[in-house]
Amino acid sequence: MKRRQLRAALAAVLSLVLLGGVVAPAAHAADSFFSYSGPRPLGDLAPGTVLKSRTIDYHLFGLALPVKVVQVLYRTTDARGRAIANATSIVLPPQRPAKAKAVSYQSAYDSLSPADSPSRVIAGDQRFPGGVLVNVETALLVPLLAQGYTVLVPDTEGPTADFATGPVYGTTTLDSIRASATAPGTGLDATTRVGLLGYSGGAIGSNWAAALAPSYAPEVNQRLVGVAEGGLLVNPARNLDYVSGSTVWAGVLAAAVIGAARGYGVDIDPYLNDRGRAVFAKMADQSLANILLAYPGLTWRDLVKPEYADPTSVPVYVDLVNKLNLGQRPSPTVPLYIAQGAAGFLEGTSGLKPGIGAGDGVMVTGDVRTLARQYCAAGTRVQYKQFDLLSHVGGVAPWVLDSLPWLNDRFAGKQAPSTCGSIPAGNPLTPVGPAV
Helix, strand or coil: CCHHHHHHHHHHHHHHHHHHCCCCCCCCCCCHHHCCCCCCCHHHCCCCCEEEEEEEEEEECCEEEEEEEEEEEEEEECCCCCEEEEEEEEECCCCCCCCCEEEEEECCCCECCHHHCHHHHHCCCCCCCCCHHHHHCHHHHHHHHHCCCEEEEECCCCCCCCCCCHHHHHHHHHHHHHHHCCCCCCCCCCCCEEEEEEECHHHHHHHHHHHHHHHHCHHHHCCEEEEEEECCCCCHHHHHHHHCCCCCCCHHHHHHHHHHHHHHCCCCHHHECHHHHHHHHHHCCCEHHHHCCCCCCCCHHHHECHHHCCHHHCHHHHHHHHHCCHHHCCCCCCCEEEEEECCHHHHCCCCCCCCCCCECCCCEHHHHHHHHHHHHHCCCCEEEEEECCCCCCCCHHHHHHHHHHHHHHHHCCCCCCCCCCCCCCCCCCCCCCCCC
16 A cells, blocks of 8 residues: 555544544443353463454444454463463454455553453443543554455453553464464464554564564464564663653553553552552553643652662562563564654653663663664564654654555565664663662
8 A cells, every 4th residue: 555545544534533532432331251251261271262252343432333343252371371361353354355364453552441452442332531542543454454454453461451561462462363363254264474563552562472472372473474563662660760750651650560560460569658559549440541641740759668769679670670671582583663763852751861861752762772683683684763853652653654564565575674784772671680
């Protein structure tokens, strides 16, 4: 699809989104589809096993559209290695090609509530403002569907909304691909080639899936054509320092700690002061749509007891951020297109903190560069593009315009471009040590 056509498709669906936004969605009863009550323990089933499926209409702001979706509940694995049931939505193109091809789109729904997951929003359940982003992301699915791609949209955070817990994003994405191969009515099978696509929270799922695939799902790894991602979280310890005290993104500091602690079953409460407990309790089921701009100037010190003012004095914090550091994980074996902004000051985040450098407002540019260089050193083809004059939100549009043609070329069998010889050095991605 040419860029002119792509811009037209995006403009058309954004108009639909804006019109749909004025319609009050209907209330829906609790949906039992998302819970598993089968006779066999989940632990006895292989990852990717289909537990149940249904075919529904795609909903935009609660309104049913003439687009069919196969929703699947499947067995996957959480960050602690436990068997869990999770959902994915398989959006069917209006015209299916003779040989099916699929893109797994990892949503940036970024929420601490399962109610905001893509599967529930696509099914028609709406929670304002948490579900709005999934509706807006429909604009990115339209050009894919128009080109005949089947689009997989997994609930990357899992059934308990483990926000920012990278490993569960990876396993839920990979097992969604596994499940799609056997789910009825999708036209997909174990030979269907798949591309990974995602920005921000969606980049977390895309990159972790690519990094885990060779060991966790080698048969899926063989079917991956590449990853197109932007605005990537690499080293949470540095990201939390970067957003601390910022205008727009400061609340992410607390949200990420809540999500990671939830994902790994860690109790943070003993380290929090009264304000920290109040903030954590309020955020426990909120989306970033509730959190952005709501905590200007918030810092780690504002949340913890005085003796824990240095986050590395909290052992569970050190353990969490090291487990979530992508720089300490294996390199993907499939090509990547990585886009990253560097004008975070446009979103109220300073780029002058020592040892951090520029970022896009929430993601640290130097961390992304180092990760890309590591992948290059491991033999992976990487095309890295840095938007020096764009912030996190501003980087979405050029990333989209680059990503879809890039993925089309991978499906066409063209060799992936590489900028491995020209990516500037970045920040070290070494593990965080405890305070001495």
